[in-house]
Amino acid sequence: xxxxxxxxxxxxxxxxxxxxxxxGTMRLATAADEILPLRDPRVQQNASYLTIxxxxxxxxxxxxxxxxNNRVIEGLFTMDLAxxxxxxxxxxxxxxxxxxxxxxxxxxxxxxxxxxxxxxx
Numbered sequence: 001x002x003x004x005x006x007x008x009x010x011x012x013x014x015x016x017x018x019x020x021x022x023x024g025t026m027r028l029a030t031a032a033d034e035i036l037p038l039r040d041p042r043v044q045q046n047a048s049y050l051t052i053x054x055x056x057x058x059x060x061x062x063x064x065x066x067x068x069n070n071r072v073i074e075g076l077f078t079m080d081l082a083x084x085x086x087x088x089x090x091x092x093x094x095x096x097x098x099x100x101x102x103x104x105x106x107x108x109x110x111x112x113x114x115x116x117x118x119x120x121x
Contacts, residue, residue, distance in 0.1 A: 003028045004060065005091050009080040013062060013072060021063025026084070029092050033057045055084050 004027045012022035037043050037053035052073045059068045073081070102109050 005087070007084070007087055009076075010083055011077040011080050013065075013076055013080065015065065019063070021065055024062035024068075025060045026058050026087060026091065027060050029054070029058050029088070051081070051085060055081075055088065058088065059084070 004025050006023065006025050009022045009024070012020040014020055033054060037050055037057070040049070040053055042049045043053060052070050056068055056070050056073045059073075062068055062072065065072065073084075076084070099112055100109055101112050
């Protein structure tokens with residue numbers, strides 16, 4: 001099973017020296033990755049900050065940076081943040097649950113994927 005996924009940011013993170021870091025690796029998230037940040041006061045004050053903490057936990061490599069922390073994620077360009085959010089969703093939600101249902105018109109049994117992200121109002 002693949003647990004780490006390589007990526008290349010559209011723009012790249014620019015560090016304090018002006019170096020651009022584009023290539024990186026993201027690992028699959030664990031339950032702790034999604035639950036523990038909810039205790040963080042920054043997330044409790046602003047739910048949007050969950051993305052920052054979550055990505056800082058699952059990105060294992062970005063260019064030649066020694067550590068990936070909240071400040072690095074906060075310093076990303078908006079396009080790169082959106083790219084990483086999409087990647088996170090794709091690798092962690094890639095296998096949607098499938099339910100067998102019968103078509104009400106023809107009675108044929110079919111499999112329908114259930115995407116919880118699309119069903120939320």
